Amino acid sequence: MKQFLFTATATLFALSLSAQRVDIDKYSFYVEHAQMPTHYVDKADRTYSAKVTGSDQFNHEMIEGELAMRGWERVDENGTVEVRVSLSNFSRGEPTRQKKTDQKKNKEGKVISSTTNYWYEAIMMGNGSVRYYGPKNEYVSKKKSDKAAEKSKKKGKKEEAKPEENPFLAGVDIQVEDDEPKGELVRTASLEKKYKIKGNSSTSSSKARDSYWLKADGAYDDSFEDFAGGVSARVNAGMNATYGFSRKKEWLKFRILDSKKHPEYDTYQNAVKAMKAILEKKRFNKTHDEIEAALGPIIEYFEATIKKYGADDKHEKRLKSATMYNLAKLYYVLDKPEKMKEIASDYARWGHDEAYSKDFNVMADELAHLLNFHNVEGRYFVTDEDADAVEAEEGEKID
Numbered sequence: 001m002k003q004f005l006f007t008a009t010a011t012l013f014a015l016s017l018s019a020q021r022v023d024i025d026k027y028s029f030y031v032e033h034a035q036m037p038t039h040y041v042d043k044a045d046r047t048y049s050a051k052v053t054g055s056d057q058f059n060h061e062m063i064e065g066e067l068a069m070r071g072w073e074r075v076d077e078n079g080t081v082e083v084r085v086s087l088s089n090f091s092r093g094e095p096t097r098q099k100k101t102d103q104k105k106n107k108e109g110k111v112i113s114s115t116t117n118y119w120y121e122a123i124m125m126g127n128g129s130v131r132y133y134g135p136k137n138e139y140v141s142k143k144k145s146d147k148a149a150e151k152s153k154k155k156g157k158k159e160e161a162k163p164e165e166n167p168f169l170a171g172v173d174i175q176v177e178d179d180e181p182k183g184e185l186v187r188t189a190s191l192e193k194k195y196k197i198k199g200n201s202s203t204s205s206s207k208a209r210d211s212y213w214l215k216a217d218g219a220y221d222d223s224f225e226d227f228a229g230g231v232s233a234r235v236n237a238g239m240n241a242t243y244g245f246s247r248k249k250e251w252l253k254f255r256i257l258d259s260k261k262h263p264e265y266d267t268y269q270n271a272v273k274a275m276k277a278i279l280e281k282k283r284f285n286k287t288h289d290e291i292e293a294a295l296g297p298i299i300e301y302f303e304a305t306i307k308k309y310g311a312d313d314k315h316e317k318r319l320k321s322a323t324m325y326n327l328a329k330l331y332y333v334l335d336k337p338e339k340m341k342e343i344a345s346d347y348a349r350w351g352h353d354e355a356y357s358k359d360f361n362v363m364a365d366e367l368a369h370l371l372n373f374h375n376v377e378g379r380y381f382v383t384d385e386d387a388d389a390v391e392a393e394e395g396e397k398i399d
Contacts, residue, residue, distance in 0.1 A: 081134035126227030
């Protein structure tokens, strides 16, 4: 009887341990936010002008009308930032004959038949360049900024020697009217885009050539239309990356409980999946208010779970750590670096998964540095445009 009771007790104890087993999986998805510009300019100075020159093949006025920089006021000339687009003629390209010979061999390796196919192809190309002139005030990461400050502190700041004034130029102030932008050249970019046209292949070189010319005119028109129609979008992307605000999707990692027998399984799964559904509705041109309100119950659940599973059991540690991780990442998405630092401190005090303490401190400091530099409360820029119609830059997927 005692042996039976011992066995039954041991079995129940083992089942209890099994029921509390914690398997944690990665749970990753894209979350979007506004990408801050490379250079910061004070709001009071945010005016820009744009001009298109070059080949008369293109409708300069129409392209100019489509150029826009998010968060900036358009002026006819002499904006704080000046954008100059220069377009070259759209090149048709000369067709060249290509060929490929296929041979059939017998078992001895002797060629028993040979067939040569011909085709003609050409490269059509749109070309041009865009130059951005304006103030240089480039964002530098906190890590690089701290290193530069330390280096400057050690060496001491050396004053730059002023060049001597040329006495022959004293009092000379000749005004020359030119069309050159007054600002500093900050960035240049090529607008080159190539299009390949290929005719059908044939064993007859003349038929292959005829096939190419049957396609050539239509292909030229389609390629030209694609290039001309895409110039403004490509220039706008560069303008907004340099001085304005653009849409970015960042691949973020979270954690999810994957132990079906654990008492938290259903609730935890629902919480994380609901979090994903809510964050996927986040848009770069909307404030965080609605998203944060919708996440409120999930944040409360995570906070309660952290308090509930704080024992020394290794499985409970995993669940607590994963939940702290999720909460820190949520605060990152909501642009709350101070909340991230609180969780980083909790990891350090707890002594489990201490590496996350350093990671989240670094992320929080960098985020705070970014927000302070750009003088914004969060990584968003409010507009009335349809965010889904704006092409997004996708961050690198890292698991």
